[in-house]
Amino acid sequence: MTFTDEIKCIINEKRRTYQALSEQVWDYAEMHFGEVKSAELLSQALANEGFTVTRGVAGLKTGFIGSYGSGKPVIAFLGEFDALAGLSQKKDRTVHDPIVANGNGHGCGHNLLGVGSLAAAFAAKEYMIKHQLKGTVRYYGCPAEESGNGKAYMAREGCFNDVDAAFSWHPHSCNAVQHLSSNAVIEARFTFKGVSAHAAALPELGRSALDALELMNVGVNYLREHMADKARIHYAVTNSGGVSPNVVQSIAEERFLVRSPKPDEVKKLFERVVNVAKGAALMTDTKMSVQIEGGCCNLIPNTALHKVMAAFMEEIGYPKLSVKDEAFIKAIYASLGEPEKTFAMKQLNAQQKDKIGQAPLADWVFPCPEHDLFMEGSTDVSDVSWNVPTAQCVTATWAFATVPHTWQVVAQGTQDYALNAALFAAEAMACTALKAVQDPDLLKEAKRELKERLAGDVYECLIPSNVTPPTF
Template sequence: MRLSEEITECIEMDKDLFSELSERIWGFAELKYHEFKSSDLLCKALADEGFAVERGLAGLKTSFVGSYGSGKPVIAVLGEFDALAGLSQKKGSTVREPIIPNGSGHGCGHNLLGVGALAAAFAVKKYIERHHLLGTVRYYGCPAEENGSGKTFMVRAGCFNDVDAAFTWHPGTVNGAMHLSSTASIMANFSFKGKSSHASASPELGRSALDAVELMNVGVNYLREHIPDRARVHYAITDAGGFSPNVVQSRAEEMYLTRAEKPDQVKEIFERVIRIAEGAALMTETQMTYKIVGATHNLIPNTTLHQTLTQFMNELKYPDYNEQDLKFISEIYQTLDLSEKKAALAQLSSEQIRKADKKPIADWIDPCPEQERFMQPSTDVSDVSWNVPTAQCMTATWALGTPFHTWQAVSQGTQRYALNAALFAGKALACTAVKVMTDGVLRERAKQEFTKRLNGVRYECLIPEDTNPPQD
């Protein structure tokens, strides 16, 4: 029996379990650092399968690792399970229908991500068992990917120090290896403290923290013209100081997310943001403090692992979908506006566009590009990739063009074709992981490429040592 056939058999035998787990996590829709039910559910599934489970890694209450086997090589499979605020949505609906107004929802498909990765870990465990292999497979439960930098904290704590290769995937609208670089990022809270006063009777006695926030934003707007093209600076006001216009606001707070192509660049831009905040405080005679709450490096792809992963994806092929699936996919596609459809089609070949016109789901496998592409977003998988050879793939769990972080992604999160695509990812990851475990030459090639790509640059975590994950 071929490796891909054996792995497929291992995963298909537990398909009902994976479907139940994914749907329940979709229903929990827990936000970063609060994924207690999702974490408990996955830990129980790991323990029931015979994994030794350790919880609370790196000070993250909802993190965990499930281990099976012994000795080297050590293979890591990364799972996520956090949701997004404001994206509550009824499953299987083709119109915007929140379950809970302003509630949370899995707009990035992490219910599928976590369970697809779990399927891979289970399959590798069964393969080790059947073939009496020496080696260890670990499932890393990684919380707070959405603006929480969970993996960065885990890397800083040394959780991946003895790992030989790491694998993960992400829901999306295409199928293929994620042979990408990305932006590095730093996220920080900026707090201003002023002095309250009556805004009409004695405005001269007040010192407005809200003025400081607004002046900081003006200053950063001018900064944006003078940073590299691929750099970004985003912000959100998290506390405007109250709701009374006749009171000079004595407090105000906002969050800034700075991105750039390399860690040194993002540090330099962030330092300039700090100086702008200091200037705003000086102008308003307020006090400013800031705290870095999350950060990520840029992604280091691995061609050796991605080429192997692509080979297995082609061997496995994208799973079948039925007419009912296609009807729902087409209805979701019609909810997208013209610009979203154009953006999706612009990434396709002319042949793929013809296919998509009839069936708006990517059922083909993209080739692994010779040179990595650049993606503007950031991911905490990057920090793992700076410490161990790392491979990722994406599979089409959503209709073509479905934007990330939208109600359409949430609505598709429990569909049959979405789960099949998640298990397709799990099969491809498991095949590649087993290949790496059993092929020392391939493993060494991946490590040599990893060392060459770093080119002597050492990893330095962008989150300060005295910054710990939130405990409440």
């Protein structure tokens, strides 16, 4: 039996356990920092497997670390389990059909993500016991990836200081290592406070917080012309001050995400956004306050680990689809819009396009890129990658061209092929981690590369030290 076959057997022995855990987290569909049931479920699974579990790490009510073994090297697997608002969807349905109107749903597949990483941790532990390998296996239960950046709090509090290598993955519509950088981000809430008044009888006595909010948005729109091409600014109004137009709104709030490729760049851009908000308050004679609620750095890829992981993915191969799988995948693909399909097809060569024409699921593995790619979005895995060599992959848990953060992702979250793809990721992560455990030169090269990429930069969390994780 080959090394990869052994890992596959270890993981497949507990397939039913992983299926039950994943489906339970899918059912819970809990939002950022409020994943109480999901965190307890996964913590108990770790305890049942013999891991020592520490709950409430880094001040995170739903953050935890499971540890097995002792000494060096220390390998970490990163798990997520938060859902998204407004994406409730019934399982086994290929049309939009919410369980609860405007309810939560796992629109990014984190029910699979957390369990896939758990399977990798369990497999690494069992292999190390069987082959009498020294070292420590850790599973990091990381809340609030979608909003709030739980891993950044963990990194800020030194939770990764003694880790030698970290591994993660993400559901996707293709199979590849995530050899890319990303935007750093600062998340903040802006609050404007004014004075209410009768909007018709005594408008001169009012000071409109809503006017200030709208002026801020106009100012930020003008700012977009004068920022770096890869930078991004998004916002959502969370409190417009009321529903009565004959009342001058005395309070208004909105949340902003400010992104740019480097931490120092995003801090400067954020300062400009704050200045726009100050100007809006000055124009309306209102008071403005800003509170940073999250943030993370840019992702640091690792060529040494990614080449090994890509090779293992190619050797293991994507799991075979059943007739039932193919039918569901085709139905989901049919529900997608033409712009999504056209955009996704542009990323493929002629042979790959032909395969998608036969069955709309990418079952091949893309090779490790020769050069770093770039992701306009952000991930709190970045803060781990600044502290320890980190490798990630994506696997095809979704029909080709499926867009993240949609009901189609939620609908696919409990399908057999989705779980099989999650366990495919687990196999690749476990094999790469165990290769690092048994090959000191690989770890040494990965650490050397991280130091070279940082080029003297020192990690600084973008979440200020006085900001504590919110609780729900």
